[in-house]
Amino acid sequence: MAAPAIASAGRASLGYPAAETARARRNSKIARDEAPSAGTPLPGAARRRPRAVISRYSAWSLARRALTGARWQRAWRAAEPKSSYEVVVIGGGGHGLATAYYLAKNHGIRKVAVLERGYLGSGNVGRNTTLVRSNYQIDGNTQFFEHSLKLWEGLSHELNFNVMLSQRGQVVLAHGPSQLDVLARKGNIMRLNGIDAELLDRGGVMRMLPFLDFSSESRFPIHGGLLQRRAGTVRHDAVAWGYARGADRQGVDVIENCEVTGFLRDGDRITGIETTRGRIGAERTAISVAGHSSRVAALAGLRIPVESHLLQAFVTEPIKPFLDHVVSFGAELFYISQSDKGGLVFGGHIDGFNSYTQRGQFPKVRTVAECAVALIPSISRLRLLRHWAGIQDMTPDGSPFIGRTPLRNLYFNGGWCYQGFKATPAAGWCFAHTIANDEEHPLVRHLALDRFRRGNGHDEYGNGRWTYKQ
Numbered sequence: 114m115a116a117p118a119i120a121s122a123g124r125a126s127l128g129y130p131a132a133e134t135a136r137a138r139r140n141s142k143i144a145r146d147e148a149p150s151a152g153t154p155l156p157g158a159a160r161r162r163p164r165a166v167i168s169r170y171s172a173w174s175l176a177r178r179a180l181t182g183a184r185w186q187r188a189w190r191a192a193e194p195k196s197s198y199e200v201v202v203i204g205g206g207g208h209g210l211a212t213a214y215y216l217a218k219n220h221g222i223r224k225v226a227v228l229e230r231g232y233l234g235s236g237n238v239g240r241n242t243t244l245v246r247s248n249y250q251i252d253g254n255t256q257f258f259e260h261s262l263k264l265w266e267g268l269s270h271e272l273n274f275n276v277m278l279s280q281r282g283q284v285v286l287a288h289g290p291s292q293l294d295v296l297a298r299k300g301n302i303m304r305l306n307g308i309d310a311e312l313l314d315r316g317g318v319m320r321m322l323p324f325l326d327f328s329s330e331s332r333f334p335i336h337g338g339l340l341q342r343r344a345g346t347v348r349h350d351a352v353a354w355g356y357a358r359g360a361d362r363q364g365v366d367v368i369e370n371c372e373v374t375g376f377l378r379d380g381d382r383i384t385g386i387e388t389t390r391g392r393i394g395a396e397r398t399a400i401s402v403a404g405h406s407s408r409v410a411a412l413a414g415l416r417i418p419v420e421s422h423l424l425q426a427f428v429t430e431p432i433k434p435f436l437d438h439v440v441s442f443g444a445e446l447f448y449i450s451q452s453d454k455g456g457l458v459f460g461g462h463i464d465g466f467n468s469y470t471q472r473g474q475f476p477k478v479r480t481v482a483e484c485a486v487a488l489i490p491s492i493s494r495l496r497l498l499r500h501w502a503g504i505q506d507m508t509p510d511g512s513p514f515i516g517r518t519p520l521r522n523l524y525f526n527g528g529w530c531y532q533g534f535k536a537t538p539a540a541g542w543c544f545a546h547t548i549a550n551d552e553e554h555p556l557v558r559h560l561a562l563d564r565f566r567r568g569n570g571h572d573e574y575g576n577g578r579w580t581y582k583q
């Protein structure tokens with residue numbers, strides 16, 4: 114069948130990554146120049162081994178350490194809580210750490226603490242399936258996620274930490290003519306917003322992904338797909354580590370094993386928090402706890418429209434590379450990619466009930482495996498190595514919240530549903546702006562906490578059931 118006439122936007126025409134990279138290099142230089150001193154070595158250690166030196170990660174510093182035996186500095190200090198801060202960010206996931214980093218870097222606010230109840234990366238930032246993209250079609254969300262993808266494109270340079278962005282491209286499949294029409298509409302909206310999108314007909318998909326089931330017996334015949342070449346994957350733990358290191362180098366205290374258990378109030382103003390490591394005063398407090406959003410907000414007396422569900426992810430035994438794109442099934446919520454180690458990484462829908470267990474249920478394993486085999490029959494004999502779950506904070510319309518709350522000096526970021534990882538840089542960027550200025554960043558004004566009361570939902574779920582997820 115002939116594909117509707119949208120052509121490639123081409124990467125070069127965007128011009129953003131190069132500009133972003135140059136700016137990021139300048140910023141990395143600032144971070145290096147302002148890095149704190151290396152701290153005091155243990156008694157006697159200096160005589161035995163050269164002292165660790167904070168420096169940028171580079172081929173030069175690698176060679177220098179190889180030749181001199183100098184140790185690497187900890188990526189971030191094991192900070193102890195102080196009695197008060199200008200801003201306290203609750204939650205050391207990707208969003209909390211990015212928020213602290215941009216508060217310091219973009220707004221010069223350095224008396225900042227990030228409080229994490231476990232260890233960094235123990236939440237969803239280290240559990241997700243690593244997909245990043247900006248193929249959104251609701252006004253507001255389109256621009257926000259494109260801003261995020263542009264930040265991803267310069268992030269390794271910005272942080273001087275390789276987050277392993279792999280822009281391998283994502284293909285969303287259409288299994289019928291009407292679904293291809295929906296994808297054409299989405300592609301055209303993306304292109305009108307300056308985002309790359311290419312519509313593929315059946316032949317185009319077959320040339321790119323010949324191992325999909327194109328046979329006459331296929332359960333869901335493939336009619337075409339929408340390709341975003343700049344979409345891809347990012348090494349998820351590296352994002353937490355890179356932002357933690359970047360924030361730490363600007364003076365932010367990253368405090369692990371410190372759970373927030375309550376809020377200090379003076380009327381309708383939040384003045385600090387209670388934690389398992391004592392009371393901490395805060396001029397401004399920011400909640401960024403993903404799957405625990407409703408629980409933590411409730412400690413401040415707020416009832417927010419978020420439910421916690423489990424989302425599972427799966428990885429198979431490693432095999433030779435054959436899948437060099439991210440592929441999203443159009444007949445169910447299912448997507449698959451291949452990791453650098455060779456395992457196939459995939460996921461699907463949330464489990465259908467509320468839970469905080471971080472352990473998925475068997476019926477979903479079965480549905481996801483059925484999708485995998487319907488799409489790529491040749492992997493039917495592969496063994497699953499592992500599966501795990503994270504806690505997703507689901508909103509009624511599939512769009513998140515970033516903004517002020519009814520309580521003064523308390524800010525909220527959450528409700529990211531399936532899409533919080535790809536949002537990490539932009540969420541941190543916009544949340545930091547919101548906290549620093551006590552006013553929502555223009556890119557997130559449509560994501561206010563009271564939008565349902567105003568009848569102003571942003572229905573990311575209703576945006577073509579098959580196309581809103583990875």
Ligand SMILES: Cc1cc2nc3c(=O)[nH]c(=O)nc-3n(C[C@H](O)[C@H](O)[C@H](O)COP(=O)(O)OP(=O)(O)OC[C@H]3O[C@@H](n4cnc5c(N)ncnc54)[C@H](O)[C@@H]3O)c2cc1C
Pocket residue numbers: 203204205206207208209228229230231232234235236237238239240241242243244245371372373374401402403404405409424425426460501502503504505529530531532533534535536583
């Ligand atoms: C299996 C799975 C696959 C996913 N795949 C993708 C994907 O491919 N692409 C995508 O864009 N998104 C994906 N997501 C969603 C994405 O991972 C999340 O939306 C995003 O990571 C949430 O933001 P975060 O990184 O800040 O969360 P988290 O890493 O969960 O950070 C929140 C932190 O808050 C801490 N915390 C909670 N309560 C307290 C407290 N009281 N005091 C102190 N700290 C507290 C938690 O311990 C946690 O570390 C996926 C999610 C899952 C579970």
